[in-house]
Amino acid sequence: MNLNLVFLLVLSALASGLLSFYQYFFKKEFERSLLLPAFFRFIAIFCLLLLLINPRYQSRQSVIVKPELLVAWDASRSMSFSGAEAQVKEVIDKFHDNRELNDQFEIQYFGFGESLRLGDSLSFTSGQTDIDRALKQLNQLSSSGASSIVLVSDGIQTVGRNYAYSGIDQMVFPIVVGDTVQKNDLEISQVNANAYVTMGNLFEVEAFVTFSGEGSVKSEVRLEKEGQLIDRKSLNFSENDRSQRVKFEIPSDEPGQHMYRIHLTPFPDELETLNNQKYFEVEVVNSQMEIAVIYAFAHPDLGMIKQSLEREKKKEVKLIPISEWSPEDNESSVHILYQPDDRFRELFSYLKDAGKNYFLIAGASSDWNFLNSVQESFRKREMMLSEEAYPVFAEEFQSFYQEDPGFQDFPSLRVNLGEVDFRVSHAPLLWQSINGIESGQPMLTVYQEEGARRVALFGEGLWKWRAFVFQRDQKFDRFDRFFDALIQYLYLTERKQTLELFYDKTNFDDQRIEIQARKYDSNLNLDLSAPLELRLNGEDRAYPMYVNNGYYEIQLDDLDPGLYTFSITDPSTEAMRSGNFEVVSYSAEQLSLTSDVSSLTYLAEKTAGKVFYPSQMEEAFAYLIDQPEFKPVEKIEKKLISGIDQKWLLALIVLSLSIEWIIRKYRGLV
Numbered sequence: 001m002n003l004n005l006v007f008l009l010v011l012s013a014l015a016s017g018l019l020s021f022y023q024y025f026f027k028k029e030f031e032r033s034l035l036l037p038a039f040f041r042f043i044a045i046f047c048l049l050l051l052l053i054n055p056r057y058q059s060r061q062s063v064i065v066k067p068e069l070l071v072a073w074d075a076s077r078s079m080s081f082s083g084a085e086a087q088v089k090e091v092i093d094k095f096h097d098n099r100e101l102n103d104q105f106e107i108q109y110f111g112f113g114e115s116l117r118l119g120d121s122l123s124f125t126s127g128q129t130d131i132d133r134a135l136k137q138l139n140q141l142s143s144s145g146a147s148s149i150v151l152v153s154d155g156i157q158t159v160g161r162n163y164a165y166s167g168i169d170q171m172v173f174p175i176v177v178g179d180t181v182q183k184n185d186l187e188i189s190q191v192n193a194n195a196y197v198t199m200g201n202l203f204e205v206e207a208f209v210t211f212s213g214e215g216s217v218k219s220e221v222r223l224e225k226e227g228q229l230i231d232r233k234s235l236n237f238s239e240n241d242r243s244q245r246v247k248f249e250i251p252s253d254e255p256g257q258h259m260y261r262i263h264l265t266p267f268p269d270e271l272e273t274l275n276n277q278k279y280f281e282v283e284v285v286n287s288q289m290e291i292a293v294i295y296a297f298a299h300p301d302l303g304m305i306k307q308s309l310e311r312e313k314k315k316e317v318k319l320i321p322i323s324e325w326s327p328e329d330n331e332s333s334v335h336i337l338y339q340p341d342d343r344f345r346e347l348f349s350y351l352k353d354a355g356k357n358y359f360l361i362a363g364a365s366s367d368w369n370f371l372n373s374v375q376e377s378f379r380k381r382e383m384m385l386s387e388e389a390y391p392v393f394a395e396e397f398q399s400f401y402q403e404d405p406g407f408q409d410f411p412s413l414r415v416n417l418g419e420v421d422f423r424v425s426h427a428p429l430l431w432q433s434i435n436g437i438e439s440g441q442p443m444l445t446v447y448q449e450e451g452a453r454r455v456a457l458f459g460e461g462l463w464k465w466r467a468f469v470f471q472r473d474q475k476f477d478r479f480d481r482f483f484d485a486l487i488q489y490l491y492l493t494e495r496k497q498t499l500e501l502f503y504d505k506t507n508f509d510d511q512r513i514e515i516q517a518r519k520y521d522s523n524l525n526l527d528l529s530a531p532l533e534l535r536l537n538g539e540d541r542a543y544p545m546y547v548n549n550g551y552y553e554i555q556l557d558d559l560d561p562g563l564y565t566f567s568i569t570d571p572s573t574e575a576m577r578s579g580n581f582e583v584v585s586y587s588a589e590q591l592s593l594t595s596d597v598s599s600l601t602y603l604a605e606k607t608a609g610k611v612f613y614p615s616q617m618e619e620a621f622a623y624l625i626d627q628p629e630f631k632p633v634e635k636i637e638k639k640l641i642s643g644i645d646q647k648w649l650l651a652l653i654v655l656s657l658s659i660e661w662i663i664r665k666y667r668g669l670v
Contacts, residue, residue, distance in 0.1 A: 008053050016046035033667060040660040047653045056642050066106040067147065067630045070138050070170075071095055073122070074153035074177070075111035076129040084154055084178040084595075087614045089122055091152050091175055094617045101621050104632060110138065114159070129153075130160035139168040148609070148630065154178030155596030164599040164606070172607040173624070174600040177614060183594055184213030186237070186264050187275040188221075192403040193260075194481065196488040197252045198314040199284045204481060205248045206403060207262050207278070211237035217267040223248050224261045227563070235264075252284045259505065259580050272594075279505035279582065289491055291317045292332035294325055296341045301361070304463035305336065308480050309487060322347070334359065334490045339460065340374075341367040348374045357453040357490040363460025364414040377449045378422045378456075388412035389432040389459060391443050397429045401485040405478035411468055413443065413459030420458065424449065432458075446489065455486050499568060499577040502551070507583050513556040517545065517568050517577070528552075530570045537565055559583045 024038040073092060079085050095107065111117050112134035113126020131153060138149050148171045155176065157163055192206040209221060216238035223231045231248050250260075263277035270276075293305055306317045318332070322343045327350050335351060335358040337344060351358050352375075362371060364386035372379050393407040407430060415432060419441065426447035432439045444457050469479040502516040515534065519527045532552045533542035545552040545568070552568075560583065567578040597611075604611045612620040624630060 005053075005055050009050075009055070012046055012049035012053065016042045016049065019045050037660045037663045037667075040656040040663070044653050044656040044660070047649050047656070050644060051646065051649055051653075054642060055644060065633045066104065067632070068142060069101075069105035069107045069148055069150060069624070069630075070110065070141065071107060071150045072110040072112055072116070072134055072138055072152065074113075074129065074131075075117075075123060076113045076126040076156075076158075079154070079177070087177040088152055091177070091614055091617065092122065094621075095150075098621050100625060104625055105630065108141075110134075128159045129157050131155070131157045132160040132163035132166050135163055135166045135168050135172070139166075139170055142170050148173065148624075150175060151600070151603075152177060153600070155600040157596075162599070164602045166603070168607065170607065171629075172603055172609040173612065173620065174604050174609070175612050175614065175617075175620065176595050176597055176600055178595040183271055184211075184215065184217060184267070185270065185272050185275070185594075186211055186217065186219055186267065187272075188262060188264060188278045189243075191262055191278045191280050193280050193282060194485045194488070195281070195400045196283050196285060196485075196492055198289070198484075198488070199252050199255050200314060201252055202249045203252055203282070204477070205250060205260070205262070205280070207246045207248075208243065209235060209237075209246060209264065210243045212242070214239060219267055220265045221246050222263055222265070223250075224263070225250075226259055252282075255284045257281055257283045257579060274584070277506075281505060281579070283492075285488070285492070289315045289334065289487070290332045291315060291334045291336065291487065292320055292325075292329070293317060293336040293338060294320045294322055294340075294344070294347065295338035296322055296343065297339070297365070299338065299460065300463040301460060302338060304466050305483075308466060308476065308483050311476070311480055315487075330354070334487055336361065339363050339366045340371065342370045345370070345374060352450070352452075355450070355452050359455045359457070359486065359490060361457045361460070361462070362416075363458075364416055365460065366416070368416065368418075375449065377424045377447060377454065378420055378426075380416070380420045381418045385417045386414055387417050387434055389415040389434050389439070389443060392431040392433045392438055394428050394431060397427055400489050401429065401482065403478075403481070405469065405482055406472070409468075409472075411461070411464040413461045413464075415443070415459045422447065453490055455490060499570070499575050501568065501577050501579050503579060503581060505581050507559075507581060513559060513581070513583070515554050515556070515566070515568075515579075517552040518550070519552065519570060519575070530572060533569055533571065535567050535569070538567075 020038045020042040023041065024034045071092070073088050074084075079088055092109070095101065095109075101107070109119060111119065111121070111123070112129075112131070114128045114130055114133075116134050116137040131151070135149065135151070142149075149168075151172055151174045153174065153176075155174070156178075187210050188207055189210050190208045194203060197203040205223070207221065209219075211217060216236065219235045219237070221233050221235055222229055230250065233246055233248075235244055235246070237244070259279060259281050261277060261279050266273045266276060291309055293302060295302055302319055306319060309315045309317045320329070322340070325347060327346070335347075335356060337347070337358055338361045340348070340360070340362070350356075362368070368380050390412045391407040391410050393404040395404075422445075424447050426442070426445045428442035428445040430442070430444035432441045432443045441458070442456075443459055444455070447454050447456070466476055466479045466483075470476050500518045502518075503514065507513045517532060519530050519532065528547050528550070530552075532545040534545060534554050535542055536556070543554055543556075545554045547553075563580060563582050565578065565580040567576055569576045601611050603609075610623065612623075
């Protein structure tokens with residue numbers, strides 16, 4: 001108790017005494033009978049002042065704080081398929097039974113599949129596994145730096161980002177369950193094909209096939225179009241030849257959308273066969289495409305563009321100097337603007353008002369002050385210096401082009417130094433690398449501006465890329481497919497394709513099938529007011545679609561395995577798009593039955609944790625208990641505690657005043 005508090009208490013007692021003395025004895029004859037009511041008045045006033053002062057004192061309390069141990073176990077069906085159920089239950093039981101571990105840690109249990117759930121009720125019913133999401137949720141739940149995560153899983157993930165690269169702060173200790181013995185397996189890891197091609201031309205499909213295991217196997221890769229075999233190739237794999245790239249050239253002789261399937265014939269005793277196939281869809285465009293290349297000055301890039309695009313008979317390319325362009329020249333399907341300057345102002349205004357797509361090529365000779373003023377999608381802080389920049393392929397770009405023709409070996413383009421600040425969402429296909437350092441600036445990117453599509457290339461010298469591809473491959477095909485994909489991307493909405501579809505071509509029978517669509521009006525502005533309907537397999541019954549986050553959506557449940565076709569229509573405008581997908585009688589959890597030890601090991605190393613197996617549980621417990629970071633910590637908690645009980649003090653005030661009043665009444669003083 002400090003001196004200030006003592007002083008206040010003494011002062012309160014004196015004040016209470018003086019007030020009581022003043023009321024009962026000041027300028028009055030002393031009577032012994034008044035001492036009792038004066039005493040109760042003193043008590044009431046003193047207690048009231050005590051309430052106002054509210055005296056408090058500091059309390060010190062010793063508290064033992066245990067580190068948190070978050071035990072998360074895989075509740076997906078892959079546990080049942082791989083026979084790991086018993087292992088998970090055994091591991092969780094051992095955590096419950098280890099007294100020393102429970103004394104040292106504050107243990108919480110979670111199950112996870114598509115999402116995280118609290119509790120240790122063991123069930124394995126989730127149809128999907130998202131380990132990355134579970135780790136991030138656990139990381140958010142951790143309340144102290146002494147927390148750690150135990151992940152009881154086979155490491156097989158069916159949805160979500162790669163959990164091995166999760167940016168979490170806690171140490172992760174994976175306990176690997178399931179079958180860890182690597183089995184011989186073939187897999188189609190990736191298929192590259194352009195989403196759009198022009199009718200009457202050959203288009204290339206590229207598939208990457210990988211082999212894991214020991215020894216050697218033989219297989220055959222087959223390409224089917226809507227159930228009909230159109231090509232096949234034999235493959236041989238061994239421990240020294242584990243991956244192969246397979247190419248098919250397919251004629252585009254029928255317009256519309258077409259579903260293709262690439263699959264591998266399984267070798268004897270192959271257990272995991274669902275990863276032996278992939279589906280992809282290609283739309284064949286049947287129309288003549290007129291392309292206007294409008295330029296400010298002559299450059300070798302112009303001739304390259306014309307030669308590359310006119311290799312197909314369905315394309316006609318016109319090279320037009322800006323001085324000869326007129327708004328009446330409006331028959332072109334796609335416009336390519338080469339290094340524009342102030343003379344392009346009327347052209348930019350025309351393209352914007354008409355809602356037309358264009359391909360902007362801005363190099364070292366471009367007028368950036370003009371470009372910054374004529375459009376609002378990006379700004380470039382020009383440094384008046386130019387440099388050679390090399391392309392770096394953006395692996396994450398999956399919109400309409402997926403093949404890397406070897407950009408890491410391509411020659412450099414001349415670019416203006418300076419940061420490009422995009423004001424709208426954009427998707428880079430190529431990044432810039434200067435002097436071997438990725439600058440973080442896009443070299444080639446796509447974006448939308450008021451509903452119209454844009455492609456922007458920041459660099460000049462494109463002709464060197466096509467020449468390099470010919471020197472390397474003795475043909476132009478890989479570059480021409482790349483450049484043609486950019487033009488097709490711009491051309492398709494120029495045809496007023498007002499409906500775009502987004503859906504998975506292959507679905508599992510235990511999954512909810514989601515189909516999304518986007519509708520645009522005649523000016524390519526997003527339209528969310530249309531009454532879109534979906535019809536399945538040509539049935540008369542129509543399923544209405546609902547709007548969610550800028551998309552029309554519908555979810556289909558309980559579909560039997562098989563191939564389905566569907567159409568989405570807008571009854572108000574008769575706009576229609578169709579597609580197809582397959583439902584297979586497997587679970588996504590059956591795609592892989594071998595535990596992913598490598599990803600779990602990488603995760604543990606990245607977070608300073610350690611990998612254990614069910615047979616090493618005692619070793620795991622000893623390791624956790626011995627870690628200096630995970631020792632209970634004694635903390636001294638200081639608390640200010642009130643020295644009075646306000647309820648009892650109020651009761652005493654009321655009681656004192658009541659007794660005083662009764663005495664005064666009895667004495668005739670009231």
